[in-house]
Amino acid sequence: MDTIKIDLNDPYYYQQWQKLIEEEGLYIENLDDITETIGIYDEDKLIATGSYFNNVLKYLAIDPKYQGGNVFNKLVSYLISDLASQNIFHVFVFTKTQYQSSFEYLGFKMVAQSRFSTLLETGDYSIDQYISELPKVSGNNISAIVMNANPFTLGHRYLVEEASKKSDVVYVFVVSQNASLFKTSERIELVKAGTKDLNNVVVVAGGDYMVSFVTFPSYFIKSRSDVVTYQTELDAQVFKRIAEALNITKRFVGEEPYSPTTEIYNQSLKKILIPEIVLEVLERKAVGGDIISATKVRQAISEDNLEVIRKYVPETTFDFIKTNLKDLLRRINNGN
Amino acid sequence: MEIKHTALAGTLESSDVQITLSEGKGISIDLDSQVEKQFGKQIKKVVTDLLAKYEISDVKVHVVDKGALDCTIKARLIAAIQRATDTQNEQNWGVLE
Known part of the structure; x- marks a missing residue:
C-alpha cells in the first residue's frame, strides 16, 4: 500500500x-x-x-x-x-x-x-492548557460576552457596559478570525482600549477555542438542514466547558432580529447552557433610530466616510481607523 | 539540554509509537496505550531514563503507543529529542548502550 x-x-x-x-x-x-x-x-x-x-x-x-x-x-x-x-x-x-x-x-x-x-x-x-492560562477572578456573579468586534463599536460598548453593571466580573472573549477586516490582535486591542475604564471587565483572546462557528466543517452532516444547528450546538458546548471552569454563570448576547442564523445560535446557546449558565439577550443600541453594527462601520470605511464612522464607534476605535484608513482600504481592495 | 520547540517522531501504526515533545515545567508524561496496565510503568521508565541521559528536566511528553518494543520507543524518543533540541547533526552515541 x-x-x-x-x-x-x-x-x-x-x-x-x-x-x-x-x-x-x-x-x-x-x-x-x-x-x-x-x-x-x-x-x-x-x-x-x-x-x-x-x-x-x-x-x-x-x-x-x-x-x-x-x-x-x-x-x-x-x-x-x-x-x-x-x-x-x-x-x-x-x-x-x-x-x-x-x-x-x-x-x-x-x-x-x-x-x-x-x-x-x-x-x-489543549483546552485545559488554554483554560489554565486565562486570568482567574473571584465573585458570585461572573458573566461572559463573546464578540468578534470587527471593529469594536458603541454597540459592543453598550453590551459590555450593561454586563459590567449587572455582574461582579465580565469576561469578554474576542473571537479569533484572521479573515476579518481587522486582525485578531487589532480587534483585541480595540476592545481593551474601549473598555479600559470598566474595572470589572477582563478582555481575553478566544484562541483556538472561541472561533466563528461557521468555520466548523460539516462534510459529515448528512441532513444539510441540520448544519447550523450542529455548528451552533457544538460551539455552545465548547463555550460551556470553558465557562464552567471559570465559574461563569451568565452569558450576554446582543439581539439580532434580522439574522436567522444568529437566532438559531441564540436558541442553541439557551438549550445547551441552561441550567448552569443563563443567557441574557440585550436589545441592540441605536443612535437616532439607527441600529449600530460593525457591518455599517466597515461599509463606511470602504466609502472612506469618517463622519459616518464617528457616529458608530468610540473614540479609541475612531482614532485607530483614522490613523490606519489607507491600510484598511487597501485590505478591502485586496478582498479581505 | 533544553527543549527549544515542539517536535514529533514516530507513527500511529501497529508496533510503533508516536512521541511529541514540547516545552514544559518539570517532566510530565501523558501516555496513551492499550497496554498501559501491563506495560505503562515500563514505557514511562524507558522515557524518563533516556530523558535523564540527555539531561532534559523540563519537557511535556505525549506518548501514543501502538505496542512498540522498548528499542522502538528509544529510537523514536531520540529522534524527537534531536528535533526538539535542534541537534539532528550531533549524534550522542553515549546514550546508546
Whole structure:
C-alpha cells in the first residue's frame, strides 16, 4: 500500500476521491477549505483518503473493505506527520460521535461533544492548557460576552457596559478570525482600549477555542438542514466547558432580529447552557433610530466616510481607523 | 539540554509509537496505550531514563503507543529529542548502550 499526496485539481484524482467520499456518505463542501489531501492506494485503487485545512483534519474516508484495520491509523498518522513537518502540532478533528473512540485510540482527547458530533484535539496544546492560562477572578456573579468586534463599536460598548453593571466580573472573549477586516490582535486591542475604564471587565483572546462557528466543517452532516444547528450546538458546548471552569454563570448576547442564523445560535446557546449558565439577550443600541453594527462601520470605511464612522464607534476605535484608513482600504481592495 | 520547540517522531501504526515533545515545567508524561496496565510503568521508565541521559528536566511528553518494543520507543524518543533540541547533526552515541 502506498500513501501519496493527491491533487484534487487534477480530474483523474478528483473523480476517485469524489467517488470514495460520496460512497462513505460524506458531503463535499468548498474545495477551497482544503490545504492538502492524501490518498492510500492498494495497487491503483484509492482505498482511503484524508485532508486537512490549517490544523483541522477533514474528509477522512476509508473503503469499507479496509475499515477496522491498520488503514485508519496509517491515514491519521500520515496527516499528523505531514502537519508536524510544517511545525503544526496542535491538531483538531470534528467527527461523528460514533468515531470518537477511534480517534481517542490514537491519542486524541475530547474538547466538546453534541448530539451531532464530537470535537477532538491532539498535540502540544489543549483546552485545559488554554483554560489554565486565562486570568482567574473571584465573585458570585461572573458573566461572559463573546464578540468578534470587527471593529469594536458603541454597540459592543453598550453590551459590555450593561454586563459590567449587572455582574461582579465580565469576561469578554474576542473571537479569533484572521479573515476579518481587522486582525485578531487589532480587534483585541480595540476592545481593551474601549473598555479600559470598566474595572470589572477582563478582555481575553478566544484562541483556538472561541472561533466563528461557521468555520466548523460539516462534510459529515448528512441532513444539510441540520448544519447550523450542529455548528451552533457544538460551539455552545465548547463555550460551556470553558465557562464552567471559570465559574461563569451568565452569558450576554446582543439581539439580532434580522439574522436567522444568529437566532438559531441564540436558541442553541439557551438549550445547551441552561441550567448552569443563563443567557441574557440585550436589545441592540441605536443612535437616532439607527441600529449600530460593525457591518455599517466597515461599509463606511470602504466609502472612506469618517463622519459616518464617528457616529458608530468610540473614540479609541475612531482614532485607530483614522490613523490606519489607507491600510484598511487597501485590505478591502485586496478582498479581505 | 533544553527543549527549544515542539517536535514529533514516530507513527500511529501497529508496533510503533508516536512521541511529541514540547516545552514544559518539570517532566510530565501523558501516555496513551492499550497496554498501559501491563506495560505503562515500563514505557514511562524507558522515557524518563533516556530523558535523564540527555539531561532534559523540563519537557511535556505525549506518548501514543501502538505496542512498540522498548528499542522502538528509544529510537523514536531520540529522534524527537534531536528535533526538539535542534541537534539532528550531533549524534550522542553515549546514550546508546
